Amino acid sequence: MTGTLYLIPNTLGTNEESVSDPLLSVIPTEVQATTAKLAYFIAENAKTTRAFLKLVNAAHPLAQPLQSITIAELNVNTPAAALPALLAPLLNGQDAGLISEAGVPAVADPGANLVRLAHEHGIQVRPLVGPSSLLLAVMSSGLNGQSFAFNGYLPTDAEQRTKRIKALELRSRQEKQTQLFIETPYRNSAFLEALSTTCQANTLICVATDLTLPSETIKTQTAARWKTALAANKGPDFHKKPTVFLLLAE
Template structure:
């Protein structure tokens, strides 16, 4: 079996935000696909402090991985060894390459079990006040300035034409430059939601304002996990 396990969105997330079944699964599974080994070990310790770390067998699955790179793990899965899949934050396979092994599992009759947990973009969406029936998650925008400007304006145009909420994110250390670009390239009356430090009880920040209002009070987002939404 392949368990799709959630990771916390914040190291300050209360453990009671999560189902107790996560600990039970982790205590019984030693093999994991992980996006980042250090983060994965911290997440496993968060859910199951008594789990013996030397027992863990971690297989790197990042944006550079291909199915051919995972032959050892796939052989074990075919032999009936259970695996967990962990992202760096939130649910796996959203904004990360976990779908590679999930797709392989379906083709090879390995049962896939999604486990309940937080999704940053879903929590941001329901807290934004925007259209929650029709929306699009766009992942990461382009890094190159001109391409990013074009993408931002295209997303704004989609909101104006369809009413569909447009959701996207950025690597935390580039959040401030992205926010600056949003205030430059979006129309003054366009509504933007910024959802940062989601699930961190003391530092959570979720606000929806027009671009005009955001220009008057800019948040500090450097190295803070955040989700951005444009909507109506």
């Protein structure tokens, strides 16, 4: 009998005011308890996973010492040929937890291919409840939540990025579909400037930053208003902060 692959959500950031608050406020007790029972984890980042397990341990003592828990890394640099070895313990009957560096695993996350392989091997996959920055951003944006698409990172080359923004704005207008993006946090300002100057004046743009944290900010307004705010140095305080960008052309 094979083990179960649990998809374990992580917090979306650290609350500097209280180390434990993010875990207690966004990760359900049942998820913490399930996590505490596991001895094998497949993680995007071993260091952040150990930090997460320390928080879990404070509320639900781990079944065994942290130093004896196995954490195998799976990130964007992991070759496909290495995936079967990560699933080997599950095929031998051991349960495992797949955990992202932030938010839910396998969504905008390298764990998706492992989940697919688990299905191919008949391994039970159990998604656990937790924070998703993408869904939280859609929920709070006021934009179309019936039809939306996540586009990941856009090109860093300015010309290519502009072409991509225009193409996605056109799709948004034609299909009435909300478009979602993320950017490397230190490029947030440049990305918002590109959106506000490339999009038509009445296109709605939402900027959702530090979701679930005390510093959380969410604002939706037209591209024209964002452009005016940036010109007056009144843009959002989101430098080096995790941010989701959304647009809807009407």
